[in-house]
Each structure stands twice: as structure tokens, then as C-alpha cells.
Amino acid sequence: MRHEDAVEKDEKQRQLDQHRVDLKGTRLTTDQGVLIDDTDNSLQAGERGPTLLEDFHFREKIMRFDHERIPERVVHARGSGAYGQFRVYESLTEYTVADFLCDPSLVTPVFVRFSTVAGSRGSADTVRDVRGFATKFYTRQGNYDLVGNNMPVFPIQDGIKFLDFVHAVKPEPHNEIPQAQSAHDTLWDFVQCQPETLHFVMWLMSDRAIPRSFRMMQGFGVHTFRLVNAEGRATFVKFHWTPVLGTHSLVWDEVLRVQGNDPDFNRRDLWDAIERGAFPEWELGLQIVPESDEHAFDFDLLDPTKIIPEEIVPVRPVGRMTLNRNPENFFAETEQVAFCTANVVPGIDFTNDPLLQARNFSYFDTQLIRLGGPNFAQIPVNQPVAPVHNDNRDGYHQRMIHQSGTSYSINSISGGCPMSGVVSGDFSGVFQHYQERVDGRKIRKRSPSFEDHYSQATLFWNSMSFWEKRHIVNAFLFELGHVERRNIKEKVVGHLVHIDHELATQVALGLGMPVPAGGPANHGKASPALSQANSARKTIATRKIAILVTDATDAGALTPVKEALEGQGAICELIGPHEGSAASLAVDRQLTATNSVLYDAVLLADGGLLAEDGPAVHFVREAFKHGKAIAALPGGSALLQAARLPGTQGVIGPDASGGAFVQAFADAIKVHRHYDRDVAMFSA
Ligand code: HDE
Numbered sequence: 001m002r003h004e005d006a007v008e009k010d011e012k013q014r015q016l017d018q019h020r021v022d023l024k025g026t027r028l029t030t031d032q033g034v035l036i037d038d039t040d041n042s043l044q045a046g047e048r049g050p051t052l053l054e055d056f057h058f059r060e061k062i063m064r065f066d067h068e069r070i071p072e073r074v075v076h077a078r079g080s081g082a083y084g085q086f087r088v089y090e091s092l093t094e095y096t097v098a099d100f101l102c103d104p105s106l107v108t109p110v111f112v113r114f115s116t117v118a119g120s121r122g123s124a125d126t127v128r129d130v131r132g133f134a135t136k137f138y139t140r141q142g143n144y145d146l147v148g149n150n151m152p153v154f155p156i157q158d159g160i161k162f163l164d165f166v167h168a169v170k171p172e173p174h175n176e177i178p179q180a181q182s183a184h185d186t187l188w189d190f191v192q193c194q195p196e197t198l199h200f201v202m203w204l205m206s207d208r209a210i211p212r213s214f215r216m217m218q219g220f221g222v223h224t225f226r227l228v229n230a231e232g233r234a235t236f237v238k239f240h241w242t243p244v245l246g247t248h249s250l251v252w253d254e255v256l257r258v259q260g261n262d263p264d265f266n267r268r269d270l271w272d273a274i275e276r277g278a279f280p281e282w283e284l285g286l287q288i289v290p291e292s293d294e295h296a297f298d299f300d301l302l303d304p305t306k307i308i309p310e311e312i313v314p315v316r317p318v319g320r321m322t323l324n325r326n327p328e329n330f331f332a333e334t335e336q337v338a339f340c341t342a343n344v345v346p347g348i349d350f351t352n353d354p355l356l357q358a359r360n361f362s363y364f365d366t367q368l369i370r371l372g373g374p375n376f377a378q379i380p381v382n383q384p385v386a387p388v389h390n391d392n393r394d395g396y397h398q399r400m401i402h403q404s405g406t407s408y409s410i411n412s413i414s415g416g417c418p419m420s421g422v423v424s425g426d427f428s429g430v431f432q433h434y435q436e437r438v439d440g441r442k443i444r445k446r447s448p449s450f451e452d453h454y455s456q457a458t459l460f461w462n463s464m465s466f467w468e469k470r471h472i473v474n475a476f477l478f479e480l481g482h483v484e485r486r487n488i489k490e491k492v493v494g495h496l497v498h499i500d501h502e503l504a505t506q507v508a509l510g511l512g513m514p515v516p517a518g519g520p521a522n523h524g525k526a527s528p529a530l531s532q533a534n535s536a537r538k539t540i541a542t543r544k545i546a547i548l549v550t551d552a553t554d555a556g557a558l559t560p561v562k563e564a565l566e567g568q569g570a571i572c573e574l575i576g577p578h579e580g581s582a583a584s585l586a587v588d589r590q591l592t593a594t595n596s597v598l599y600d601a602v603l604l605a606d607g608g609l610l611a612e613d614g615p616a617v618h619f620v621r622e623a624f625k626h627g628k629a630i631a632a633l634p635g636g637s638a639l640l641q642a643a644r645l646p647g648t649q650g651v652i653g654p655d656a657s658g659g660a661f662v663q664a665f666a667d668a669i670k671v672h673r674h675y676d677r678d679v680a681m682f683s684a
Pocket of ligand 1: 073074075076079113114115131132133134147148149154158159160162220221222223304337338339355356358359362363364366367
């Protein structure tokens, strides 16, 4: 039984059920429903003769194959989705009329798609990139799409620059190299020409760009939006998703190896967690700013390259989202899902952020080419659970059979239907645009309040722990190390001087450039909420532990430890010298068919045999290099010694036993990664 069968179906599931096609026990037909006797041999004039044009089954099959592809998304092509549910903790009627935010008894179905941005559909999951975090709420008042990212800022301030940015980060036009990488000349040329990118670039060079799991990523709406209440009063709002498992990343060296070992690392992780019933969860949080405070900050709320530091406006947790169901068909659901920032419901409205305004046009437009016509909202995954009644008609792939003899408004023939949503002057449940006062000349000019490109980049740098700073410097060195033009690197370092002199110095030294002359003084402000060093949660739930075993493993010593770890929600996989069983234990993977980078921690239980085994020693040393918790039962002590680890942080030897051993190991895993191990080991 799949896990979702255990829970009561929500409205969206019941709607999707009507579109399910179950082939069990069926017989083969054409698309026209004609039964077919043979789909393996085309119709020929004689056994060795030419194929006949009248073979309609052959022609239909080939035609359908030729047309299987639709254009991949121009950005965010690589993605993975899941269904789930959202529930608000307490009513937010003070701020909004959106009923999914006002009624704590209401369970709102959702579909979420996570993605990378630059790579094509078949690219690896674990590249250095922003991750998309797009949520479609199927509310009773219509679909609301919160199309966010795992970073709270964007590289550009005005949507008219999006084409330029995307062309710069995508593979270069002459040779289509590199795939899904920002480490090349055109991206860094764009950065040096466009200093508004710099705050975003700091995030991109940080560990946020290489998440351990979609389940361990924050999400941000990025723009400032508006909530509007029943009195028509608006409040500015920023949306945050906070993962219940904490925000965690891979380490760069690990990323490079994961790509070869499992290009579907993040996709598989999400899928497996849901299949296992370990449903990923996020809290929705709001930063709420009264309209009267619009100009109270030293940045512009409409500027999407800025955050509101949480220390200035706290994030208020308002609800929880649980992803509990995998799609049944990747193409039908995850590929065809169509998000649009303009999909809002009563009580949620836009601001004049020029990036948001551009997006409201773009997403709508992109679906026309991607999904082949204007009826994409009728595709099951996109269909609202709220009823749809209007005079929109026809177009490619129309599936509705409208009964009315009219398709215009105002009419008298159909009794005026569909009529206005306002009944007897009652506007409840009706979308009303917020009546913002607008007054201005038509100009192509950026507001001076958008001019500061460095202060928040500095804030981000100042907020990082020592190991996060080290990772950022190394990321700059990797990226700029792949840039061929020296002048581009020099210009980038020139910008870094304005962020922080120490950062610029370290990057310059690594690139063999003179240490730059002192720039402006660092303002010294920090926002601790930005550091992932502060995000570890006290759990080992869903952490993957590799247990190295052999035929000499003491199963009696291992089993209670394994059961205790699984009891805390960890996932243990036994890795042995061969498939089948070892020491009466079932081996999940053969050692050479897996790699330490696919696990969060390692338990050595091999009985001494692996101490002579090169791949096993490499497995342990590599896990150490990547900061992972390592523990050895008495049988694993020889392997632990053979690994000659250059440090002891997060390494649990066989001296402890029983509950103390399990607890020490679990505590080491909860830390996520022991970044304070020998600095030299992290130099790549
Ligand atoms: Fe997007 N973006 N975007 N974007 N974006 C698309 O829409 C675009 C921006 C984001 O899983 C496209 O359906 C413009 C910010 C996500 O299906 C396209 C601008 C943020 C996804 C598009 C932006 C995002 C997209 C491509 C600047 C974070 C994946 C396919 C004005 C807040 C959604 C599609 C999914 C996808 C345009 C800026 C996030 C071309 C023009 C800012 C998560 O319409």
C-alpha cells in the first residue's frame, strides 16, 4: 500500500483520480480504441517486402513517438515535484481575506516543484545553482502560486534584464559549454558589468547553492508582496519556508563526486523520503511590515536584491506544509505543471517590484509555447479545485464542452451567466485589486533607492561562520579559476573589495593577483539568522548511515545499535564485500557499487577484514574529509585505525558501548557536518 492510501483523500486527489488510467488487465488498442493484434511487426507486402502506408497502427505509433517532447522550461528545466497539504496555525484575518490563511481547520492541497535553474532537463541535481521552490496551493478560492527560490535575493532588479542574465549563465552560445555551471566567462562578465548581482553572487558562492536535500532547504518568495484584509487594508509581506529538518548543504568536493555517483541525488532523496512515509515538512513564515513603514529601511522594499534581516522584522511562523504523495507520472504532473506569479487569490496582491511585475507577464506567456496553447489550466495538475466558469472558449486542446448558447458578457439569453462574483453588493470571496495610489511620469529609470549594491553583500559575509567564509572563498576560486579572461577576474575582485577587504584579499591571492588596496570600511553589521551554522536541528531523522560489514561482522553487536539508530528515524544501509548476506545480515549494496558521498554518516562494523581493503579505507577517509560522523564498533576498530584519520571531531571509537555509543554517534550526526576538522582537508 502506498502511504497516501492510508490518509483520507483531499479534494485535489479526488479530482486527479478521474484522470487516472490504469492499464492493468487491459488489451492493446489504437488511440481510436480499435483492438490491435500485433505491435511488434509492421504491415509489409510479403515477409521481406516494403512497409505499407495503410498500416495505421504503425503510423500512429511512430507519430506519437515523434511528438513526445515539449519544450523544456527555458529556466528551471530540471525539477522534481510532489503533492501535499498546507494548514494555517491560526487565523490571519487581521491581515488577509485569503481563506486558506484564515481557517485553521482547512487543509489546502498543494503541489510543489523544486528545480535547478541553469541546467537542461537531464542535467545533474547537485550543481552549484539556485534551487526553485514553487508551490501551487489549490485553494477553495482558486489557485495561488508562490513561485520562490531557496535564496531570498535575485541577481537583477528589473525583469527587463532577465534575458541578459539567463543568457550569461546558460552555456556559451558558440559551443554550448558548460552545462549547468556558472563557472565560465559570460556569467562572470555579466556579474562584473552589473554590480546589482553581487548580493546574490555571495549567496550563490555560499553553501546555499549546494543543498543536501530539497527537504533541507529554505524557500523564499523573494519579492515583497501585499496581504489585504476585509477592510481593504494592505500590509507588506515576505514569505519564508523553513524546513523542519534544518537547512543543510553538501560540501563542494562531495558535490563533484555525487554528480557521477548519482545525478538524481536530490530527486531520489525526495522521492524515497515520501515513499518511506518520512514526509518532508516546512513551516510557512511571514515577515509583516505595515504600509506606514514602507520607507523605514535603509534599502527599498521593492528591491528584490535585498532581504529584510530577521533581526529587524522577525519571521512569524503561520502554518505548516507536508509533502505526502509522489506524482504518478512525471511528465503529466511534474513536467506539465504551470506556475504563474499572477495566480493570486483574494487577500494576496502584488507590489511594484519591477521584477515581480515582469514575472506576472512571463509565466503566463511561457506556458503558451511550452504547453501548446491557452487551455493549460485544464491539465489535471493545473486544474483548480475551485469551479471555473467564464466565457473563455476554444483554442488548442479545449476539453470543456460548454453547454450555454452564449459566450459573451453581458448577455440576456443565458440569464446573464456567468454573472459577476459580487452578489447583492457582497464582495466576499471576490478578488479585488488593492487600490494602490499610483502617480508618476513614464520613464526608463531605476529609483535611486535601488542603488546600494554592496551593504547587504557585506551583511551576508559578516554573518557567516569561519567555515562558511572558507567555502565562499573556495567557491570564488573555483568559479573564477574557470574564467579565461584575466580582466574579468580582476574586475570581480575589484567589486569584492567593496564587500569586504579580507574576502577580496583571499580571492586575489588565490588567483595570483596583487592584494587590492583598501576599499571602504566594512560596516560590521551581521544577521545571525543567515548562517547555516545556526540551523542544525536535534534530529537524525532520514539521515542515511552506511554500515560497513563483512562475513566476520559480529551481528549480535551490530543489530541493537542499528535498531536504536533506526528507532530515531535514521536510514541504515548495509554495505558489504558482496551482495546477498554477510554474517547472516542482509547486504543492501556491494562496496564498489556505492560511495561514501551518498551517505551522511558511516558505522564501521566489519570485523577487521576491511582494514586491508583499499576501497573501504578510502570510503572512511572520504567520509571524514566531507565532515561526516564516523563510529566504530569493536569489530570496526582495525578499519578505523587503518584509515589514519587526521582528527577526532565527530569520530566515535569503540570505547563507549550500548546506549552511550548510540547516543554519541547520534549526537555527532545531528551536527550535520563537522566543518571544524582539519582545515587542509577542506581545501578543495
Ligand atoms: Fe522565474 N521563470 N522568472 N523566477 N522561476 C520560470 O516559467 C522569469 C524569478 C522561478 O517549477 C519560467 O514556467 C522572469 C524569480 C521558479 O515550473 C519563466 C523573471 C524567482 C521557476 C520564468 C523571473 C523565480 C521559474 C520558465 C524575472 C524566485 C520554476 C518556465 C522577471 C522568486 C517553476 C516557467 C516551475 C520559472 C521567468 C525571476 C523562480 C520563463 C522573466 C525572482 C521556481 O516564465
